[in-house]
Amino acid sequence: ACGSNDSNKNGSSASPQASNAASPSADNGAKKKFAIIFKNTGNPYGEKEMEGYKKAVEELGYEAILKAPDQPTAEAQIAMIEELISQKVDALAIVANDPDALQPALEKAMKAGIKVLSLDSAVNAQSRLVHVNQADPERIGRTLIQGVTEMIGGSGEIAILSATSQATNQNLWIEWMKKELEDPKYANVKLVKVAYGDDLRDKSVSETEALLKSYPNLKGIIAPTTVGIAAAGKVLTDKGLKGKVQLTGLGLPSEMAEYIESGVCPWMYLWNPLDVGYLSGYAADALVKGTITGKVGDKVTAGTLGEKEVIADGEGTQIMLGDPFKFDASNIAEWKAVY
């Protein structure tokens, strides 16, 4: 996993050879349009994802349209989908605020001949041709449990600090965490509570504090959300609980650098949002060109990322970027500048 990530990084930072590919189709009139809609604006993670997408699209010589509503709501995304249908874009990649609520809008888009794919936060199988998955939810869930178990030395109480109670990704990961915990080797690890910080700073902080107080023996916190893990890192730092309560989860390197360097969070995971976007750009292109249709077994050649295969995902199909990447004191300094 780590190996592939190294190449990702190179690929996404700057690749002179790839950008040359942009020149042939410079004629404006026929320039194909590839759109991406993120959850909401002003989110650096999202900015990176859109940046990666844009990079791929421009490498391919098309025009990239990046959109994000000011509030993370499905309603606003529906309006944006309509706008993109009107603009007759060729492909539409979406990071969904709701897996089901976009279905009618996306179906309309597909009917209008637009190739629809989701990335990161999926829409349901009927609403897309393919999903670009940043990492296997099962792997995320299981890895996080394995990680926290290692941190707390194999036994003790743990808790989860999630985003909103509605968040699809998080809920899926938490399910896998619970599955992993069923394994007898975790007999001594007890999940005491799933708390919801709603991805709000203040709420995440008070939820973390409540966890610490309600469960004085708490040994570890898993926060599979970037706002939550940063808030928890702050609380543990301020309360001087470094080493007493372990923290891991999914966080942005730039946000978490402080806490990883200090040891409050020994390590955490994430993938490279640039790569998620980048892969999606190529997947979109393949869909538009018709080289793939989104069925299992199709293969996408994704620029610097190499070849990726479409695999099954419940009722739908997906393209897996790779395993989550582990950030720890050894590599965080390098990554905090990237995203």
Place this chain on the structure above:
Amino acid sequence: MAESEYVLELKGITKIFPGVKALDDVYFKLKRGEIHALMGENGAGKSTFIKVITGVHAPEEGEMFLNGRKVDFTHPTDAQKAGIAAIYQHVTNYPDLTVTENIFMGHEKVQRGTGRIKWSEMHQEAGKLLKELGASFSPKTLMGALSVAEQQIVEIAKALSVDAKIIIMDEPTAALTKNESEELYRISERLRDNGASIIFISHRFEDMYRLASMVTVFRDSKYIGTWNVNEISNNDLIVAMVGREISQLFPKKEARIGEELLRVEGLGKTGYFGDVGFTLRRGEILGLTGLVGAGRTEVCQTLVGVEKFDKGKVIYKGKELKVRGPREALRHGIGYLPEDRQKQGLVLQWSIGRNITLPTLEKYAKSGAINTRKELDIAKRLAEKVSVKAKSVFDLVSSLSGGNQQKVVFAKLLTAELDVLILDEPTKGVDVGAKSAIYEMISDLAVAGYGIILVSSEMPEIIGMCDRVAVMREGRITATLDRKGLTQEAILQASMDDSGTRDHAARGARA
């Protein structure tokens, strides 16, 4: 300019409100150490004049001199700084603040340097002022908890607290009983003896005779003249104020008094009035008089259901009646002309026609929609009937003069089929011409068989128009007088005498 013998002099003041010329080329002179009465009918422009002096209103034209120097007040604080204090007619207080704060608002005592308010000193001084005025409530009481008369006392204390050289009192006695008024006279005289000048507005002749040395009269926004109180006869003064002999103002026609329409028994509302009883018959005009704040308006409002009573009963046409609101009252045939036509009677931003038809809209509605043709026809007919001076029924009510506005309110009542009319101060702030038109209308309505309750503070009006008069004081009916033997003295006696109920000494012991 030579040192003037006048502390205050105003020349050629004109003030125009939208639709009303409230002051028209008015003159006024005030000497040092003088108590000067300012008189005139309702709406003559007295209060407006005061507000010009105190900088609340900027006049369109005219000049003002203070000790011979021309001044130009653009803001009330300018007047305050110049040593002018005013007690406004309509209580202008802060119900959520304490009495002390109300007294010292605008000139709080503060520590020099830090700006910290010296509360204890202010409370003490407020207490002293209140005691001087014979009041007994604590200066820490919330203003909103006081009665109208008590609030009036606070207003007076407020004016006294600034040590002003010119003090203006706009109807300060209107809500006061005899004893309280007496207290006020004494204080005014003391202030005068200390060199202050006082402008005193009142509708009560006895106030003027008791206090003032000079009297200035306004009529219809115009300056009529200034006289030495000793030099002008009562009759001439009335002519100056009213513009004609008073008798011709009241065209009372004989109406046939019919069956009983309304009987009120033991009506009471906690904190407002108690044990009110009277009867009203068809064709009869029943006067309801008393001091401001005596509770007349409250009684009327409970009759039409704006307020709720908690004791007693109302019998209407032989049956007990409990209305839940003005709409029900209208349905039953009881109409109310409210006291404050601008706030309660009219939608000022609306046209004459719309105002007139508001109470009975459903009459002109056909299958849900308002039939505008029919509506406008009725509006036109009624507006003409009460002879509103305007060009069309689309003219905005806000552009009309007070009297014509009042006529529109009358027209509203005429749209419904009513038996009882309750008229609360129908001629307040109405010019003389409109006044007599309104009196004629009232008379005609009585002849037409309406039972009319006429609430008024004006003695001549009550005496001139009513068949019977009920006098209220502090929420109770103290006398019911017949037309025969109805005199000003009898009414005043009943409305102002405060033997009995109000007892300041007893309250003082408590506070």
Place this chain on the structure above:
Amino acid sequence: MEQRVLTNKKEFSAKSFILQWEWLLVALIVSVFVMNANLSEYFLDYDNLRDATMGFLDKAFIVLPMVFIIMMGDIDISVASIVALSSVVMGDLYNHGVPMPLAMAISLAVGTLCGWINGMLIVRYKELSAVIVTLATMTIYRGIAYILLKDQSVGKFPSWFKFLGWDYVGTIPFILIAFAVFAIGFWFLLHKTPFGRRVYAIGNNPTAARYSGVRVDRIKIVVFTLAGFMSAVTALFLTSRMGSTRPNIATGYELEVITMVVLGGISTAGGKGRMLGAILAVFLIGFLRYGLGLVNVSAQMMLIIIGGLLIVSVAIPQLKGRFAFKRKA
């Protein structure tokens, strides 16, 4: 006494006809069209414009009763929560086997009930003011939606349900027809019936209205109940557009709705404005957003533009008033 004659024939005044707020809105809409047509080749396209209306009309249903509420000098900030609760109730019931038409009817009833509760509280506790009452019920209604659905979303509605938000009658979107019907209904209610006239009276002078026999409390209850009902109507269309529902739908709708009403020239000081203005404002904001969206203006820029438009539009009449005032004094 002299007899006066008043006319009751309205003279046509060109000046007052031209100085209507609605013309300003029309002018704005025209300039939005011109601007957008210049910016994007896709704007002046029948299909696009038609489909754009489907995107912004869902909340427009609430604009209609909100005109009445703001006209009376009140405000209702709980409408978005009522949308969420009605929608969640409908989804939950349907997923528990209640037939869809019945679930829809119950959803409408729930919305209406919520509105009625608002109205009752506002009328019974006058000292609280509508802001506070609806601030509290806003939290409560959405809170109930969360209690009902927890972290689930429900969907899988019958396929015909999609008709509401996505289909056409002929070539006209059904939601546009529905909005037109309701808009005409509310326009009629406000401008042609005694009820509407009384609402204006309350907005201008509630005391005088009461003394003139207008049952102010009753009218307020009716209006707030209507707002609840229309919120539930919005819930139907919105749910249809989303194909599913969850407790956090329609967040922030209350402010968008209020913005449209105010931009429509309805005076929050009460008693002024017309239904047509609010309806024009719906289309103005809708097409403005759509047009800016077509050229992919960023969300933050959109916020600044809409906020600025609101401020400027309420400032214009003030400026005019000040100017007039200055000339007189």
Place this chain on the structure above:
Amino acid sequence: MSAHAQSVKQAEQVVNGGRSMSAFIAKFRELGLLAFIVILAVGVQIRNHSFLTWENLTDIATNTAILSILAVGMMLVIITRGIDLSIGATLAFAGMVAALTVKHNPGLHPVAAVLVGVGIGIGCGLVIGFLVSWMKILPIIATLGIMNVFRGFTFEASGGKWVSAHQMPASFKGIATGSFLGINNLILIAIVIYIVAYYFVSHTRTGRRIYAIGSNPDSAEVSGIRTGRILMLVYTIMGGLAGLAGVLWVSKFASAQGDTASGYEMSVIAACVLGGVSIAGGVGKISGILLGSILLGILNNALPMINVSAFWQMFIQGAIILIAVLVNALVKRGIDRNNLMRRKI
């Protein structure tokens, strides 16, 4: 006659009792809120023994500090019959600008960063004050529009990026985490603001005039109070406090985002309303909003601690707000009724 005298006496006793009774009820409001808080605290303590610990109480105080600071400004605004919906946006904007400033000048003294935030806040407040007092735009509309504009500015200022912990110098983060005499800075700042605010509203002329113009704007006009200036001042204070809160927020959470504190204005208004500030103007006490903020703070802290399901929390908060304002209204009616009984007729 003697019967009459007797009835007078009786009336007097009623009056007498009435007056002290109404004074009692007026106090009762704050006492009632306090009692409610105590009962709530005891109830929570029974369910979770770590509630009434020094540490938890400090946490509550720290987390409530920002809310309570904003409540001071909001109280002043509401007393003048206004409302400010833009404070969440002002907070975010000021916080973002302060964070960007320290990001680019890591050597900057934290006090300077605070001043930057407060300055931005004051600027925002002046704009609103201008719209409300000069343009005579209703506060709710003016702040609704401005809220969008400032929020847009925040996103524009940051270019869609966040300022995260590692980009902020330790001294800046220390503003919120540091302590003086063992008390967290946030709590100290809040205490200082409350003391100053208390002094301001009850011991200075300007403070009292804020109440006066809310209690009766017409009287204020004739008694020469410069309403426009006071409104300007009130919105500027609100803006300044929101700016300060922005810096504290960003420092406390070590993160500045475009959507910081989005919707926070509702919590602040709720704290004021719970604390007995009347939307009709003229009424509001510092002690009231302090209790109101504390009640909200306790709810935020306690509901998670006693394992109230996340799905019930919103409902419970709404219900408590509604009940509190209804009780408040009924108590006020009681006071009014007592005042009426006191009157003699």
